[in-house]
Amino acid sequence: MVKLAIAGGTGVMGRTLVDVLTTQSTHKGIVLTRKAFKSETAIPHVLVDYNDVKALIKVLEEHEIHTIISAFGINGTSLSVSQANLIKAAEKFSVTKRFIPSSFAIKYPESGTQILPPLQSYFDSLDLLKTTSLKWAVVHNGTFLDHFFPPSLKSRYNHGTLVIDIPHVKAGIPGSGDELITLTYTLDVARFVIAALDLSKWPRELRVVGETLTFNQLITLAENATGKKFDVRYDSLETLKQSRITELPGHMNDYKKCPKEVLLTFLSIFQRWMAEGLASIPIEGSLNGKFPDIKPLTAQELMEKHWKSL
Numbered sequence: 001m002v003k004l005a006i007a008g009g010t011g012v013m014g015r016t017l018v019d020v021l022t023t024q025s026t027h028k029g030i031v032l033t034r035k036a037f038k039s040e041t042a043i044p045h046v047l048v049d050y051n052d053v054k055a056l057i058k059v060l061e062e063h064e065i066h067t068i069i070s071a072f073g074i075n076g077t078s079l080s081v082s083q084a085n086l087i088k089a090a091e092k093f094s095v096t097k098r099f100i101p102s103s104f105a106i107k108y109p110e111s112g113t114q115i116l117p118p119l120q121s122y123f124d125s126l127d128l129l130k131t132t133s134l135k136w137a138v139v140h141n142g143t144f145l146d147h148f149f150p151p152s153l154k155s156r157y158n159h160g161t162l163v164i165d166i167p168h169v170k171a172g173i174p175g176s177g178d179e180l181i182t183l184t185y186t187l188d189v190a191r192f193v194i195a196a197l198d199l200s201k202w203p204r205e206l207r208v209v210g211e212t213l214t215f216n217q218l219i220t221l222a223e224n225a226t227g228k229k230f231d232v233r234y235d236s237l238e239t240l241k242q243s244r245i246t247e248l249p250g251h252m253n254d255y256k257k258c259p260k261e262v263l264l265t266f267l268s269i270f271q272r273w274m275a276e277g278l279a280s281i282p283i284e285g286s287l288n289g290k291f292p293d294i295k296p297l298t299a300q301e302l303m304e305k306h307w308k309s310l
């Protein structure tokens with residue numbers, strides 16, 4: 001049995017991990033949170049102050065935490081202060097042996113800090129982990145498949161529009177559309193990561209692959225499922241490098257949460273990495289191979305089962 005602490009277990013990926021943890025009885029866990037939170041689950045929520053390393057150590061001691069999964073969103077001080085202090089506390093408490101820093105995405109290019117400065121705190125966390133005796137691994141799952149979900153399908157991810165706007169039958173594809181991208185359902189990411197608690201050794205990357213395909217293939221699947229011909233535009237790498245992308249009708253709704261200029265620039269960075277072929281996760285050595293009984297939802301199944309009927 002592994003005693004697990006999910007830091008940021010009140011967020012999208014964190015709550016999905018909690019969802020999976022509650023479906024099994026082998027491992028036990030707590031959620032670390034900065035705010036009083038009415039838990040929907042039987043997993044205890046423990047209030048913490050991430051600025052106080054000594055207090056963090058006490059929490060780890062009290063709950064005999066062996067493994068920490070950080071599911072912080074990447075913002076402001078979440079990684080530079082909160083995650084860094086959690087790593088320091090984990091290193092000091094002898095029972096805590098393993099740490100997953102917030103990742104759950106692609107293998108970010110180190111040069112990415114030039115266009116996305118907050119990524120620096122991500123790489124700083126990895127550098128800090130390298131100085132510790134902790135066993136640690138990042139989770140690489142590509143892009144969340146949930147971006148292409150119909151509203152009827154269960155997901156903790158209240159996502160915006162990304163590349164293919166299925167309800168409006170339009171798409172703004174990064175690059176040629178023939179670059180491979182890995183799409184994985186958040187629930188499947190969590191299922192594989194919780195299963196990985198059973199492994200005696202972790203590779204440096206915990207890879208999880210829902211399905212790897214191209215955007216052109218995804219468009220064909222969407223067209224076949226909906227029976228509609230999509231209006232497809234392509235954004236060249238040069239366009240993406242100028243922080244420009246094809247604006248889709250679904251983006252208008254997303255501007256309510258994030259100003260247009262900020263959102264389109266942010267999306268252009270991720271779409272640039274997609275066009276550069278950086279968004280696919282190798283299946284070799286992945287958790288899929290270690291846990292063949294876990295069958296992740298594929299993009300093909302998503303389209304055939306969940307968009308066809310709408």
Ligand SMILES: NC(=O)c1ccc[n+]([C@@H]2O[C@H](COP(=O)([O-])OP(=O)(O)OC[C@H]3O[C@@H](n4cnc5c(N)ncnc54)[C@H](OP(=O)(O)O)[C@@H]3O)[C@@H](O)[C@H]2O)c1
Binds near residue numbers: 011075082104
């Ligand atoms: N691959 C993809 O397509 C994709 C998409 C989205 C996100 N992601 C990645 O998934 C990971 C988790 O993201 P998410 O969207 O699940 O996160 P989120 O919901 O934005 O945040 C998770 C939790 O982090 C905690 N938090 C936020 N700021 C904090 C701070 N300064 N200090 C301490 N805790 C803080 C909050 O918990 P409390 O308030 O309870 O403390 C929050 O509920 C990130 O690494 C993100 O980049 C990947």
